Every structure is written in structure tokens, then in C-alpha cells.
Amino acid sequence: MTSKATSEAKSQTPPRLEVKNLYRSFGDRNVVDGVSLAIEPGKVTCLLGPSGCGKSTTLRLIAGVDMQDTGEIYVDGNLICDTVFRIPPERRQIGLMFQDFALFPHMSVAGNVAFGLAGSAVEKRARVEELLAKVGLSWAIDAAPHALSGGEQQRVALARALAPRPRIMLMDEPFSGLDNRLRDGIRDETLALLKEEDTAVLLVTHEPEEALRMADEIALMRNGKIVQAGAPYNIYNAPVDRDAMAFFSDINLIKGTSNGALCSTAFGDFLTPGMAEGTDVEIAIRPQHVHLDFYRNGAAVSPSGAYGMSAVASVERARFMGTESLVELRVEADGTALKATVPNVFLPEQGTKFMVSLKRNHCFVFAGK
Numbered sequence: 001m002t003s004k005a006t007s008e009a010k011s012q013t014p015p016r017l018e019v020k021n022l023y024r025s026f027g028d029r030n031v032v033d034g035v036s037l038a039i040e041p042g043k044v045t046c047l048l049g050p051s052g053c054g055k056s057t058t059l060r061l062i063a064g065v066d067m068q069d070t071g072e073i074y075v076d077g078n079l080i081c082d083t084v085f086r087i088p089p090e091r092r093q094i095g096l097m098f099q100d101f102a103l104f105p106h107m108s109v110a111g112n113v114a115f116g117l118a119g120s121a122v123e124k125r126a127r128v129e130e131l132l133a134k135v136g137l138s139w140a141i142d143a144a145p146h147a148l149s150g151g152e153q154q155r156v157a158l159a160r161a162l163a164p165r166p167r168i169m170l171m172d173e174p175f176s177g178l179d180n181r182l183r184d185g186i187r188d189e190t191l192a193l194l195k196e197e198d199t200a201v202l203l204v205t206h207e208p209e210e211a212l213r214m215a216d217e218i219a220l221m222r223n224g225k226i227v228q229a230g231a232p233y234n235i236y237n238a239p240v241d242r243d244a245m246a247f248f249s250d251i252n253l254i255k256g257t258s259n260g261a262l263c264s265t266a267f268g269d270f271l272t273p274g275m276a277e278g279t280d281v282e283i284a285i286r287p288q289h290v291h292l293d294f295y296r297n298g299a300a301v302s303p304s305g306a307y308g309m310s311a312v313a314s315v316e317r318a319r320f321m322g323t324e325s326l327v328e329l330r331v332e333a334d335g336t337a338l339k340a341t342v343p344n345v346f347l348p349e350q351g352t353k354f355m356v357s358l359k360r361n362h363c364f365v366f367a368g369k
């Protein structure tokens with residue numbers, strides 16, 4: 001097959017999971033407000049958003065433990081649920097993993113992993129052994145769950161969820177019960193295993209670092225809606241609005257007013273396409289893209305395309321944060337407060353002046369609120 005034919009064949013294959021226009025309200029609140037998603041086999045989509053934005057409800061609708069008001073859910077192109085037709089949860093071939101993944105305490109590890117399996121005793125045993133080997137717990141096959149550490153129990157829960165070969169895995173904050181030391185390792189192992197099994201994963205989290213680390217695609221959710229979806233790099237570097245940007249890090253805001261084409265600031269002019277004259281403007285930039293140059297007694301840094309104009313600012317506070325230092329400054333010209341992060345230890349004294357400039361390709365111009 002030519003590569004064109006291959007890519008055409010690929011594009012004709014329906015996604016493993018597709019959700020179209022899901023709505024669910026409780027009382028007069030639209031908790032899930034028109035959510036659409038598509039996930040390919042072996043890919044991880046993270047549904048990321050603040051507490052209460054409707055992530056878990058979306059997951060429950062897909063799992064089939066709650067019912068949408070309108071909207072459709074497809075698995076491999078086949079309808080599994082709309083408002084009239086509904087395949088029950090146990091026949092959806094969807095695996096579930098939650099934070100409180102409770103193993104059955106009276107069953108051995110083997111019994112737990114085999115729980116949802118059909119087939120002969122020999123077939124079940126083979127699948128249990130295969131999965132326990134994959135999660136590195138072959139030695140614990142006859143152990144009781146309470147004899148295992150939290151991280152080990154989590155791995156048993158993963159093996160149990162994967163045992164029936166679900167086409168889709170829905171995970172709701174599955175790692176938040178683990179301590180930080182364990183979490184990164186288990187996250188990476190889990191991800192590798194899910195990809196190896198070619199499962200499509202929808203993972204709910206409110207932690208941006210988790211989504212950036214795990215996702216092939218991030219769907220950013222707010223008030224029941226997906227406000228932006230895309231690869232982590234794009235979500236981080238091309239946010240749709242100020243709140244989407246602020247979800248991932250501290251941000252600086254430089255305020256101004258559009259004259260219909262430009263907004264003038266202490267850091268030079270910024271284009272304001274599509275904004276009417278008089279519109280409030282916010283120039284947003286993350287602290288790691290704020291650049292500090294020594295003041296050199298006012299000998300200003302020449303404006304450049306990459307950094308625009310620099311402005312004088314003085315240090316209010318500087319703190320060492322572990323791998324970088326956070327310097328808080330105030331711009332002399334207009335009193336704007338700015339935060340800049342600098343690698344390693346950089347702790348200038350209060351009142352020290354700097355020429356501050358902004359990395360232009362990391363500045364975002366938003367209409368103010």
C-alpha cells in the first residue's frame with residue numbers, strides 16, 4: 001500500500017472512543033454542556049479542569065453508570081448509547097480505574113486480577129500471570145492485598161482493570177492517592193502498559209503537570225465545556241484565553257487599551273487585531289519568559305524583534321524555589337507587578353534595578369475582562 005493509501009485507510013478507521021455533543025444537567029445546571037471527544041487506540045486524552053467542572057460526570061456517562069440527556073457515544077464507530085439506545089455498562093468493554101481502587105480484601109492478588117475474566121481456569125490463570133508479570137508483581141500472585149504497599153496495590157488494580165482487555169480505559173484521578181515519590185514511576189509504567197495493550201485512555205485530572213506528562217491530547221474543561229483541545233505543547237504554548245493560560249502556571253498581566261490596531265505599553269506596542277478602539281487589553285506572559293538584564297546605570301538595552309523594548313523595574317522580593325529563583329519586580333513606568341523565574345540561585349536584593357523585557361513570541365494578547 002502506498003503511504004497515501006495507508007493514511008487514507010487510517011483516516012477512515014473510526015476512533016476507538018467518540019463522544020458527540022454530550023449534555024447532562026442536574027436541576028437547572030448544565031454540568032456537561034456539549035462535550036465532544038475522539039480518542040484513537042493506544043492514545044491518552046486527559047480531561048483537565050478545575051474541581052466541579054464536570055469531568056467525573058463526563059466519565060460516568062461514558063462508563064454508562066449515568067445517562068446523558070442528549071448526545072451519542074460510539075466505540076469503534078458503533079453506537080453504544082444515545083437517548084433511546086443504551087448498552088449496559090458491563091457490555092461496553094470499558095475498564096474503570098478510580099482513586100479509591102479498592103481491591104477485594106478477602107481475595108488473593110490472583111483472585112482480584114481474575115475477577116472480571118471469562119474462560120477456563122487455565123486461560124484465566126495465563127492472563128493473570130501475563131499481567132502480573134507486566135506490572136512486575138509475579139511474586140505477589142498468592143499474596144493478600146493488605147500485604148502489599150499502596151503502589152503495589154495500585155498496580156494490582158491496573159492489572160485487574162486491564163485483564164478483560166478493555167478497548168477503553170476510563171481513569172478518574174487514579175494516582176492522587178499515592179505519595180509523590182511513588183507517583184511518577186507508577187504513572188510512567190501505567191502509561192507504557194496501556195499503550196502496549198493498545199487501549200484508548202480517557203484520564204480525568206485537575207493537575208496540569210499530570211496532564212502534560214501523560215497526555216497525547218489534553219482536553220481543557222471549564223463549566224461543562226471543552227474550551228480547548230490539542231497536544232500538550234500546543235495547549236501550553238498557544239492558550240485560547242487567559243484562564244487557559246493561567247491553569248498551567250503563574251502568569252503576568254500587563255494591562256493597556258487598544259487604539260483599534262495597537263496597545264502601547266512600557267514594553268512597546270503590541271498588535272490588537274480585531275479589537276475595537278478603547279478595548280481593555282491584557283498582555284499575558286509566563287514568568288520564565290520574562291527576561292532580566294542588568295541596569296547598567298540606565299544604559300538601556302536596544303529594542304529587538306525577539307524581546308521588544310525593555311522597561312526599568314526594581315526588585316521587591318526574590319526567593320529560591322529549589323531549581324529556580326522567583327524574582328518579583330515592579331515596573332517603574334506604570335507600577336505593573338511582574339514575576340520572573342531565573343534558573344538556579346539568583347537572589348538580587350530588594351530595590352535592585354533591572355532592564356526587563358518580554359520574549360515576544362511568548363506574549364499573548366487577550367481582550368481584558
Ligand SMILES: Nc1ncnc2c1ncn2[C@@H]1O[C@H](COP(=O)(O)OP(=O)(O)OP(=O)(O)O)[C@@H](O)[C@H]1O
Nearest residue numbers: 026031049050051052053054055056057058204206
Ligand atoms: N448526581 C448529581 N446530582 C446533582 N449534582 C451533581 C451530581 N453529580 C455531580 N453533580 C454536580 O455537578 C458538578 C460537577 O461534578 P463532577 O464530579 O463532574 O466535577 P469534577 O470536574 O469531576 O470535579 P472534581 O475534580 O472535584 O471531582 C458538581 O458541582 C457536582 O456537585
